[in-house]
Amino acid sequence: MDFNVIGKSVIRVDGLAKVTGKAIYPQDIYMDNMLFGKTLRSSVPHAYFTLDTSKAEKIEGVVKIFTAKDVPGHNSHGVLFKDHEVLCEKKVRRIGDPIAFVVAVSEKIAAEAIEAIEVKYEEIPAVFDPVEAMKDEIKVHDGKSNIIYHYKLRKGNIEEGFAQSDVIVENVYNTSMVEHAFLQPEAGVSYVEDDGTIVVCAATQYPHFDQLEIAEAMGVPAEKVKVINPAVGGAFGGREDITLQIHLAMAAVYTGRPVKAVYSREESFYAHSKRHPEIIKIKTGANKEGKLLALEAEIIADTGAYASWAINVTRKSGIHVTGPYVIPNVKVDAYAVYTNNPFCGAMRGFGATQVPIATEQQMDILAEKLNISPVEIRLKNAFTKGSQTANGQTLTDSVPLVDCITKAAKAIGMF
Amino acid sequence: MKTISLKVNGKPYTVEVEEDMRLLDxxxxxxxxxxxxEGCAEGECGACSVIMDGNLVTSCLVMAFQADGKEIITIEGLQSEDGTLHPIQQAFLDEGAVQCGFCTPAMVLAAKALLDKNPNPTDEQIKEGISGNLCRCTGYAKIVSAVKKAAEYLNQGGK
Amino acid sequence: MKKRGKGIACIFYGTGYGNGFPDVSRAYAELQPDGKVAIYTGATEVGQGAKTALSQIPAEVLGLSVDDIIFINEDTSITPDAGTAAATRQTYNTGNAIKMAAEELRNELIKIAVKELELNSDIGLKMKDGKIFLEIYPDKCITFSQIAAMQEEPLRKFAVFTAQTVQIDPETGQGAPYWPYTFSACAVEVEVDTETGKVEVIRGAHAQDVGRAVNPTLIEGQMDGGFAMAMGYVIYEDLGLENGKIWNNKLSSYIIPTSMDMPEIQNIIVEDPENTAPYGAKGIGEPVMISVGPAILNAIYDAVGVRMTEIPVTPAKLLKAIREKEQKEA
Known part of the structure; x- marks a missing residue:
C-alpha cells in the first residue's frame, strides 16, 4: 500500500510553538485582577482534624479560605470510586490530603496564610504495609474493607501443570512506588464567563472527564463547565486524577475573579498519583524441552489512601503476569489494597509494567536451569498468530512478537 | 525595593524589584x-535556564537584583523578527527533539551556550552540555542529534 | 572490577480501557472555507504527538498535507469526548474515529463533485491537494474551497468508534479483556562496578511492534523516552517512602535519568498492520517502557550472578547482594 502522509516523519504540528517558547502551559496564563490560590495539605497520614482559620483570615490580602463546607456540590471526586474529598471534612487518610484552599491577592500572602492556619490533629493508627492492611484491623475508609478488588484467573489445572513440570521456580518480587516527574508541575487558572460558564484551564489527560467531576463538585450541569486544556508538560498517567481543578473553580465562582494556582515541585509529588508498588509471588513450571506448563501468581498492589485506577491497574497486572507466553495451566490472584500511603493510580504501563519485573526474571532462571538460552526459552513459548492468552482470548492478527525478540537479540549479539 | 537595569534579548529595561525576587519571577x-x-525551584531541572552574559544560569537561583547591568537571552530572543527560526530551533524541529516541550526553551538555550563556545562538540560534550537540563519525555537521544545538527547548520552559516 | 552482562525481556500490552468497558472516541471533520479541514476531538496532546499522528490520518484519507489539517482539541465546549489520553488508546481509538469522520467527509465531497462536474459516476475521481478531479480528463476538476463556498452551513461529519472487548468472568478470568495487544522486546548490555554496585547501561536494542508506523520519528522519540523512564524505574528512582512520607520529594533527591546516563539505543520498528486499526497503526506510548526494565535486571544477573528481586537496584542494594554471594561462595 502506498501512502502520502502515513509512515512519514512529519514535523510535529505543535513543535514550532514549543521551540519558540510561545506554547502556553497553564502557569503561563496571566489575567487582570487575578487572585492566587494555595492548598493546605495534611502533614500526618491518618487523623481526625479541626481547623482554626481565624488568624489566617485576618491577614491583609487574604480573600477567602475554603474548607470542606464551602464545596457547593458533592465533596468528592475520583476516576472509579468517588473516594477523594475535594477538601477533607474531618479525617485525613494520607500525608498530602488537601484540607483548605487559601485565596489571596498574591502567592506570598497565600503562603503566609497557609502557615497561619492552625490544624489540630487527633492521630489514629495508620497502616502502611498492604499485607497488614489486608487483615482489615485498621480501616482506611470507614466501613469499607481495605481490599477493594480481587482479580481471579483459573485456567486448566494448576496442580497437574506443576506435577508435569521438570523444573519449577518460585520467587517473590517487590516493585517500588515511583513518580511521573513530568517537567511541568500542576498549574491552572479558573474564571467565570459572563453567562456563568465556569472555565478551568489546566493541564489534564482527559478534559471531558474533568468537566464532569468539576460540575458534580460545583453542583452545576456539565454544560456550565468548560475545560481548556492548553499545552501539557508531560503526563504519563499523573494527570488523570483531579488535583487543583475543583479548588480553582470554587474560588473563581466565589470571588468572581480569575484565580490561579501553581504547585511547587514538592507539592506536585504529593498532589498526583504514584505507580502502584506490587508484591508479586510467582511460581513458574516448565518441562525439559523448555515449554511452560504452569504459572501461579499472587499479586498485592498497594493503592495507598485512594483507589484512583487501582482496580484496572491490578486487573492489568493479573492479565499480564503470564508474560506473552502460551501457558496451559494458570492461576492468578491479584488484590488492590488501601493503605495510608500516598495514593497510586495510572502510570505508563498501568500494572503491565510491574509484573514483567517478575515474569521475565523467572524465564531467565528457568532457562538457566534447563541449560537453554534466554532467547530460546522465549521463542519456544512466545505468542504467535492464533495463540490463546490465559484469559481465553485468541490473538487473531498482528502478533509480531517472535520478530521483536529475534531482532532485539540479534542487535545485541544474543542470537 | 531596588531599581535595576538590564538587557533582555537586546532590549534595555529599568525595573523596580523586591529584594527577594528571583530573576525567574x-x-x-x-x-x-x-x-x-519553572520546574523545581532548586536549580536541578534546568527548565528556567537563561543565558546571562554568555553563561547558562538557572534563573530560579539568581536573584533579580543580581541581574543588574547584565545581558540576558531567553528563548524569545532567538527567533528573528521576520519569523526565521534560529538554526538550533530549526534543528530541534527537524530532528524531532521536542515532545511535551516544557524543557525545550531551556534545552535550546543550553545548546546555544554550548555551541557558542564549542562549535563542533562531540556527542559526549553535547551530553555534558545539556546534563543540567532534565527531560522526562525524550530520553535525550533526539536532543543530542538536534544539537549535532544545529552545529552543522551554524557551521554552514545558518539554515 | 567492572563486569559486563547481557539481558533480554519481552512483553505484551493490552490497549485501551478494556474489560468490556465502552471505550469510545468521537470526532468531527469539518470543511473550512479555504479548503482546509478541521478535526474536532477531545484527545489531549500530552507531548506524545497525538496532534501530529492524528492529523496524518485524515490528511491521508483526504489527500491533503498535514498543514491543511487544523487540529482542535483544547476546549471541551467545542470538541466531542474522545476518552482519556492514556491506556495507549488515542492512536487506535481516536485514530479510528477521525479516520471514519474523514472518510464520511470524503464520500460527501465525492458525491458533490460528481453532481457539480456533471459526471455519470465517481469512477476514476481522485482527491489530491484540495482538488477533486477526473484522472483521465483533469479539466473535470473542483476544489475543496469551491465546494465549501457552495455550502450554507459548513460540511461537517461526525463519527464514533467503540473498541471491542469482552468483560472477564469474575471467577475464572475468562474473556477478551483487551484488543489490540502490542508486543515488544528489548536486549541490553550493562556494566556493573563490583566495588560500588553502580550499574551502567552500555547499549540497548529495542524492538517495538507498532502495527503500522504513522510517524517513525515520533515512535522513536517514544521509544527513547520509554527506555529512559524504565532505567529510572529499575536502577535510580526512589521516593524514600517511610510511614507514608515521601522523603525524596525534590528533583535533587528523586533521581531521574540525565543525558549523561543514556546509552546508545538502537530502535527497531516492527510493522505488522492490525486490521481493526487506522491504517493498521497500534498505540505504543506505554509498551515502549515495559520490556526495558526486566532486560536490565536480566543483564545484571548475567554480569554478576545475582538476582535482584526488588527494585530499584540502587548501588547499595546491589553491592550488598554481590557481597552476600561472594561470602556464600567463599
Missing part, C-alpha cells in the same frame, strides 16, 4: 517572558 511575572519555565 522578574522575567516571567514582570516582563512577560513566559518561555522561561
Amino acid at each position: 522578574l522575567l516571567r511575572d514582570k516582563l512577560g517572558f513566559t518561555g522561561v519555565k
